[in-house]
């Protein structure tokens with residue numbers, strides 16, 4: 512009888528997913544078929560991050576960028592301690608945004624000399640911890656200067672600082688804008704000379720500048736333009752510094768494809784642009800190490816969220832696959848983490864991924880809210896209770912960016928495989 516009821520039309524296909532192989536029609540993560548992996552983890556839902564893909568991503572990026580460019584991992588994208596530990600051995604530095612992240616980075620073995628700490632609203636104890644740890648603080652407010660000076664004096668340790676600049680331009684076409692007009696991040700360009708005078712007066716160890724103009728950008732030309740403008744701005748601001756620039760963080764913003772029609776970022780023009788900037792820096796800022804800081808681009812595509820189907824319902828002709836986890840673990844995939852228009856992440860039925868028997872279905876989580884939607888009317892392999900749903904592109908802004916306590920379901924597990 513079901514075929515008499517018209518089913519809702521499927522939404523356009525999601526971005527193609529090719530990084531995880533299939534074996535006997537089953538998704539393979541970290542060399543293991545998803546069914547066996549779920550048994551090994553011992554529960555669903557879970558996130559799995561693939562070591563091989565993480566290593567591969569860093570290697571490909573390094574091959575595309577000039578060797579002089581230092582690569583930092585912005586760990587807020589995925590703060591799982593095992594992931595941070597792996598990344599600490601692959602990149603040149605870790606960027607933290609709280610004392611909590613600082614602890615994870617140091618526990619993971621990150622070299623404090625290559626850790627930087629950014630973020631608005633750093634509390635006094637966090638600034639003291641940063642000085643005691645010997646990490647670089649990216650200043651975001653005048654308020655931080657006397658606190659750091661006092662910590663430095665009391666501890667007998669230098670306070671290492673860079674100025675995070677709120678630039679007077681933005682990264683065009685970003686998923687999230689973090690520079691441009693009025694912002695809670697950084698210090699407005701116009702105020703930087705005054706801050707540099709204060710830094711000299713307070714005797715803080717000035718090392719350079721941090722500029723971060725946006726996030727989730729797939730347009731190489733926009734990224735190149737923002738990097739060029741950031742470089743020019745830093746060069747101009749450096750004239751007011753009492754010490755040479757040794758650290759120049761040009762930000763990142765490299766995006767990954769999530770949605771229909773999105774293409775992977777082209778690294779070739781970005782590599783060429785950074786090579787040209789490094790060449791200029793050799794004479795214009797001879798002591799400066801150029802840094803880019805990436806979160807999502809490094810880890811996003813290496814992760815999948817796996818959740819099990821607990822019910823299959825048909826409502827007025829539309830198939831609903833109800834899973835044991837949803838927006839409580841994966842707010843971004845539900846479309847509620849900064850997206851303006853909800854679009855489907857790439858999703859499949861992980862244990863039937865090669866099946867040609869397709870239907871249009873929606874995947875919904877167990878929460879009592881219509882926001883708990885992992886796939887809206889997608890073409891998926893026909894699935895049954897007990898099957899596993901995979902949400903791709905889930906390595907960044909997943910578990911730690913989700914309201915796990917909302918509605919009191921069990922928390923998810925994370926594994927690095």
Ligand SMILES: *Cc1c(COP(=O)(O)O)cnc(C)c1O
Pocket residue numbers: 585587588606629723725726727763764765804805806807808907
């Ligand atoms: C969030 C953030 C990042 C990481 O952004 P991605 O889009 O994940 O690469 C880098 N730098 C700063 C300052 C950030 O706030």
